[in-house]
Amino acid sequence: MKVTFLGTGTSQGVPVIACDCDVCLSENEKDKRLRSSILIEEKNQTIVIDTGPDFRQQMLRENVQQLDAVVFTHEHKDHIAGLDDVRAFNFKQKKDMPIYATDEVQEGLKREFFYAFADKKYPGVPLLELKTIGSESFRIGNVEFIPIDVWHYKMPVKAFRINNFTYITDANRIEESEKEKIKGSEIIVINALRKEPHISHFTLDEAIELLKELNPKKAYLTHISHLLGKHELVNQELPEFIEIAYDGLIIDC
Structure with missing residues (x-):
């Protein structure tokens, strides 16, 4: 299985609009982060987890010619x-397009994209086939997802x-x-927003501590703030088995 990091940034992305901090002014391409999403390719299946505001740009950058399904983690705007x-x-x-989401996320999609779910659809709206995620595992083609x-x-x-491979974004517990x-x-991806405490995201130290407990062979940090x-x-500064992911990074699982 091949996993491509389409974006590794938090809700504002990096650089942040109107910010002149060292990170936002960095010329290193690895410091430039679109909103968090991954592309999964396995057994002729191409699947995206989350379609943030940068989805179009990400699809063009990676030259994605086929998309078999979208899977959503939650309904926040930077993910849908x-x-x-x-x-x-x-x-x-x-x-x-098959759309895999919980009931709560489906309600969010229906609010944000009401025109796609109208009884009388305007020509050209996205055509979506909602599929409900519960607590049980599900398959997209030959690819099994464990929620x-x-x-x-x-x-x-x-x-x-x-x-x-396990993908965790937008979590603090x-x-x-x-x-x-x-x-x-063997591979875990987890969010690590910043070093200071945050109400709804793991800090860097919290992510490291959790990864040491879960003990994968390799781990990557995502959903990064400036x-x-x-x-x-x-x-x-990171332990040897942990790296910060960056946009465009490809890993084989």
């Missing part, structure tokens, strides 16, 4: 705002385990029972 642009795949593939419940302050968010679903993963610091400097 680009959904309208699946229209291009509707047109090319001549079919509705994992994590907490984004008081909001439930879905993380996912696929084979020996994971129940012990859900950690058991993650343990044994407040974390420059990519190269922070990377040097």
Whole structure:
């Protein structure tokens, strides 16, 4: 399985509009972060987890020619705002786009993209086929997803385990029972917003502590804020098995 980091930034992205901090002014491409999303390619299946505001740009950058499904972690705008642009795949593939989401996320999509769910649809709106995520594993083609419940302050968010790879975004707490679903993963991706405490995201130290507990062979940090610091400097501070992900990074799982 191949995983491409489409974006590794937090809700504002990096650089942040009107910010002149060292990170936002950095010329290092690894310090430039679109909103968080990944592309999964396995067994002729191409799947995106989350379609943030940069979805169109990400699809063009990676030259994605086929998209079989979209899976959503939660309904915050920085994870769903680009959904309208699946229209291009509707047109090319001549079919509705399967959308995997919890009931709560589906309600959010219906609010934000009401025109796509209207009884009388305007020509050219995105064509979406909603599929409900519950607590049980589900398959997209030959790819099996195991949902994992994590907490984004008081909001439930879905993380996912696929084979020996686990993707966790927008979390600051994971129940012990859900950690058991993650343990044994060889690769874990987890959010680490910044070094200072935050109400709804793991800090850098909290993410490191959790990763040491879960003990993967390799781990990557995502959903990064400009407040974390420059990519190269922070990377040097990390344990050997942990790296900061960057936009365009490809890993084989």
